[in-house]
Each structure stands twice: as structure tokens, then as C-alpha cells.
Amino acid sequence: MKGAFIMAVKFNLRLCLQLIDRGISLNTISKQYHISKHTSSKTKHRMEVLQFDVSTIDQYSDDELGKLFFPEMYESENIYLAVDYDYVHKELSKPGVNLKLLWKEYCLSAKDGKYPVSYSKYCRGYAQHVERHNYTNHIEHKPGIRTEIDWSGPTMHYMVPSTGELVKVYLFVATLPFSQYSYVEPTKDMKMNTWINCNKHMFEYFGGSTVRIVCDNLKTGVVSHPKEGEIILTDMYSDFGNHYMTAIMPAQVRKPKQKASVEGTVGKIATTIIASLRNVEFHSFEELYQAVREKLDEFNTTPFQKRDGSRKEIFEAVEKQALKPLPEIPFEVCHWFYSRKVQVNCHITYQKNWYSVPYEYVGKSVDLKVSETTLTIYYQNKRINIHKLFPAYIKNKYSTYEQDMPESVKVSEWDDVRIKKWASKIGPLKCTLCQGQLN
Template sequence: MGYTKYCQGYSEYTIINKLTSHLEHKPGAAVEVDWSGPSMAYVDTSTGEIVTVYLFVGTLPYSQYSYVEPCRDMKMDSFIRAHIHMYEFFGGVATRLVCDNLKTGVVSHPKEGEVVLTVDYEAMGSHYQTAIMPASIRKPKQKASVEGTVGKIATAIIARLRNEAFYSFEDLKAAVAKKLYGFNHESFQKREGSRYDSYLDEKPFLHPLPSVPYEIATWVYGRKVNIDYHVVFEYNRYSCPYQYARKSVDLKVTDSTVEIYSGSARIATHNRFPSGRRNQYSTHPEDMPDKFKFSPWDDIRIKNWARSIGDYTAQAIDRIFEGVPIKEQGYTPALAVLRLSNKYSEARLEAACEFAITSGIKKPRYHHLNSILASNQDKIYVERKKADAKEHSQMGYLRGSSYYGGDNDDQ
């Protein structure tokens, strides 16, 4: 074969094997994600350092509606948080999630066998009920939509902001969001409408978001429960049932909660203390043994105790609270009165309060009632009261002479 014939045949071969076709994407079927190659930066005003910012990009292939988020790094936490914010931006979840083979998401992608995802990335996919399907290695055409978007935002966002200086991460993030809005609402060149218009047609096909957003969790294994049935995490203490004291437990820590596990069983859940707080206690009453459980004293509890003893005791306590400008000032004198029932008895305290009130003491206090009880005046009062009641019952009913007749009363 001559050289000319060879070149002609090879040219025809390459053309046949490089044919392309138009892909018809189904609405809500997939979302593609990737990191932008070009980056941005802002100036840290405290140090003067220029900080590099990376752009996370997500695209719905059907509508080409896109999400862009600046991130300080490309680590696991930033990667997953960007996914969470992307789903919130889209207002729904696609059936498939197509990503690159980044170490933050994919452990291994063999030619044969199953793809192995990182634990956190797989947990996020399970939470949003989406199938994570990494593209084949060195085959970016399997996520052509997001690859195209990465190229477009280099012009629509990065290039248009290249002459602006940013002095905080928040300012840069706000500027990117503003340019992203224009990018999504700009009209297509070769089709009608905009990315946003197509997104409105696609949105009904997206699966609804879970009721609770996914939270990134960090596991701490083999943490010892102290003798006070609390577990220490970041210098703060969280309770678990006292039966687990001196045992080892695992902690699942998110941005907002601390969950305590014994094996596969969750035994306690707490709100996480904000960063910077130290030596704080989060204790559930149900985790405490019965001997440690008590209710704080307040005016309601004190008055209920007084009413359980009797009406006159309740009146005495009410008068104590009425005589103080703030209710907290009445706690100590009221409890001092009520504790006399432990020293003597509830019946004697009730009698002493009755004797004090009926004797004209407007606001009986501890020293009044203690003096009455110590001198047994309450017993004397009760005995006199019983005697008066007995004498009254023995007198009977006196009838006048008119009842019996005689003299001028005869009928």
C-alpha cells in the first residue's frame, strides 16, 4: 500500500471512530458534581495572606441548572457540606449522583468488581436516597454536563470577578452567588429560555428532600464512662445511664449533637456545647440513680407541700410570700416553717398555724410557730377546742315554758 492510500484510509478510520451523538437527558435522573480547575482567592486582613478558594460545581444535565460554592479546601467535610447545600439549592434530589474518582468520595474503582465509597460519602447517599455512581477513570465524558459547566463558570464567574479584591471569605461567597444567579438566568444561545426556566420544568421530577438535612458525623471509639456516669468530649461532660459507669462507649459527634452508643445501641443523645465552652455538664434526669434525683425548690412546690399539711399551714405560707417583694425571698422562711413538721409532726404544725392565725398573728414566721410548739401551746389549744366542742354537744336544746304549757300558755 502506498503512503497516500495509507493516510487516506487512516483518516477515514479516525473519523468513523470519533463520531459523536446527541444525548437526551431525563429530568431528575442525575446530578453531576466536580471541582473547578481554576480557583479564586481573598486577602486575610489579619495576616495579609492571600488565601486560595476552590469552587465546587454541581449541574443537573437535563436543565443545565448549576450550583457553585466556594470552599476553603477540598477535604471531606467541605466536599460533603457542599453536596448538602447543593441539594438545598436545587430543592430536591436526583436519582443518581455522578462524581469524579476523588479520594474524598471513592476508595477504589476497579475495572472489575464493585466500587468502594468512603464511609461518609456512602452515608450521605443513603440519607438522600440517591445512587452514587462515579464516572469511569479517565473518562470525563460520562459527566460531560458538569465538565462543560466548569468551563463556562471560568468565564461567567471567575473571569468576571478577576479584577475585584475580596477581604473576607463571606464577601467572595456573596459575589459568586450573585454571578451564579446571572449565569442561571441568562438565556441559552441555542435553545429557548434559560437554565432556570428549564429547571422549573425539571424540579417536579426531583425527589423531595429528607425532613432533616444530613449531618456530618465524627466517631470517637472506646471512650470511658466516668464514675459520675458522664463521658468527656472536648472538655465538656455528657451523661449516659448510670449502669454504664466504668464501661467503654462510642461517641457519634455532629455539629449539633453528641450521641452515645454502647455497641450498636444508642443510649443517650445530647445537644453539643458550642466550641469554646469548657467544663459544662449536660445531664439527663433519667440517667441518674434514684437517690440523686430531686426537684429544685420553688414557690409552687413549697405551696403544694403546705397545702398537703392543712389549710392553716397553707395560709401561713401564703402570707409569708405576700410579705416579700420577690418570691425568692420567701423560700428560706417558708421552708423553715414547713420543716417544723419533721421535728414535731404535720398535725401539730397545722394546729400551731391555726392557733397563731386565730390569735391575731397576721404573718406567722418560724420563731412564732417554733415558740408555740416548744411550749406545747398547740396541744393546749387543741384540748381546749375539743373540750368546748364536747360541752356544747352535752347542753342539748333548751325549750322555753311556752313549749310545755302552764299558766297563760295552756291551750
């Protein structure tokens, strides 16, 4: 348990330092990433006292950052102030009271060395409290706060003209509960990369991101969601949330009311899009995609029956301004590989190619973050190297930085003499071949 506490604290600390260094206000940090103003204020104070240069943050591991900034927190396990959720539920029934207000009051009440939990954890705790006691949740939807997402149960298909094969197509559905403005994307599968890209395209379609995402407990996004304890997301989905400063909050298993807006939208989308296109024969994925996009525009611009305006009108008039701006650089899908041992030749292997690591890490286990173009190496979340990734068709190649090698290795370069000596140990044919290449 202690490790889980420390990891959460140190991870938020690293992010908090970067946000403060960018000049982002403490209020914005509190709203966008749910790091309490009390915690970010204390972090900023410690930055000034230590005269910490954030440009050097990658030189520090999680352990080193934690001990440097909050040694007393690092050693303590019982550091968080307990939340009285009975009081929270009672107060929420009063006019004008919401979770954000109650969380701020809770943060101000923290004393005697106790620290407040993050806003996202505060909200998750209240949602679990409501479920345990079968209460009615008093929370009303507010603009720009949450996006609810899911896969549609009903699917579509297109026919391959040359074979007559019917290819199944899935629908990713997202909605903003306040305006009911929605996004739908046809996909060829429901794999992790597809799910992440749909999330990215969703925010691009909206033109901004929300404070949190409420999703189903799909295996591609959620590793563990116990009734009690911390939710564990897949590394890639967690990275996505961090990139957009969005808290990802899976709904409780078999609790569809926690994402009622998207559950309702799934049904409406099935009727509006799938049913209306049921007699159309598509001959390519692109044809189907375009037809779905046209029906989506129609869905968003159709006036409400029991509410003034349309989804798009309410979104444009109110909710769009409440969204957070998107980061300048879009999220890049990447995969993590853990506990790769650094070999005695100062390299690690990935897909039968070799990438150098500073020699002082020989024998240690490092983690790899692999995107489409780069391979980044971490030790205790401290970035220690980055390489351009070899294409998949290239094998048995080395990407080596000279500074990664110890002096005893640097002096032994692969010159003509060394190559000939190596070839002679293999055989006369290899010697002849190498001689020809060298000449």
C-alpha cells in the same frame, strides 16, 4: 464478604421499615432509595405478621433486626440473583429501553430464594461492565435523575486590605445534566464539612434532590472505590445521602466521561465567571461570593447556542417538577467516632468530658455520632443514649443520667458527708476549701 452482605441488607431493612411506617408507597421507596419493590413488599408483609412497632426500632441492633425479619437471609451469603450485563447492554440499544425498566424486569425474575440487587448497585454494575469492555454507554439524561458535582480546577482570590495578602478561594460546581442548570459556591477550603455543606446548599438552590449524585473520588467523600466490589463512602457523606434519599456514585478513577456534564460545566464556569471577574479586585470573601452568585444567575439565564431556551427555562419548565422534595429538617454535619470503650464508671469520654452510658454496656465498645449540639451513643447501630454536647471550652464535666447507673452507685450520692470525706483524703487545705463552699 458475608459481613458486607449482611450489613447492606440490615441497613436497608432499618430504613425500609421507617419509610413504610411513614406511609410512603412501595413505588416511591423503590424510586427514591433503590430498595426493590419485591424487597419492600416482603418487608411490609413481615411487619404486619410480626405487628412490629417502628417507634421501637432504636431498641434493636442490626443483628436483632436482621434475625427478626429475615432469619433465612441473615444466615445466607449467596442471596443475590446475578445480573446478565451483556443482555442489559444489548437491550439498552433498543428504542425506549432504559436501566429502570430492565431492573424492574430483573427484579420480577428473581426466584428460588434469590433476591435482586438494589437499583443503585445494578447501575454501578452496568457502568463497570461498560468500562471493562470499552462499550459506548446508551444511557440518555432524564430530568431529576442525577446531579454531577466537582471542584473547579481554576481558583479565585480576594485581597485582605490591611495586609495586602491574597487569599485563595475554591469553587464548588454542580450541574443537572438534563437541563444543564448549575450551581456554584465559593469556599475558603475543600474540607469535609465544607463539601457536605456545599452539597446541602446545592439541593436547597435547586429546590429538591435527585435520585443520585455523581462525584469525583475526593478523599473527603470516598474512602475506597475499587474496580471490583462495593464503593465505601465516608460516614458523613453516606449519612448525607441517606438523609436526602440520594444514591452517591463516585465516577471511576480517571474516567471523566462518567461525569461529562460537570466536567464541561467546570470549563464553562471558568470562562464565564472566573475570566469575566479576572480584573475585579475583591476585598472580602463576601464581596467575591456576591459577584459569583450574580455571574451564576447570568450563566443560567443565557440562551443556549444549539438548543432552544436557557438552562433556567428548561429547569423551570421540566426538571424542577421531577426533583424529590427536600426533607423538613436539613442535614446537620456530624462526625463519627468508633470503638469507644465504656468505662467501669458507666461513662465514655469525649474531648475530656464524660457522658453516661447504661450500665449494662460497661466494658463494651460503642460508637459516637457527634453534631454541633448533641452526642449520640450507638451499640451495633442501636441508639442507646443521647446527650447535649458540652461546649469546647468546658472540660472535665460529667453528663449523667441517673437511670444509667446501677443501684449500688445510685445510693452513694455526693452529699456533704461524702464530699468532706473525699476532701479529707486529699489534705487539710482541700477540707478548708470544701467547707467554705458548703457553708
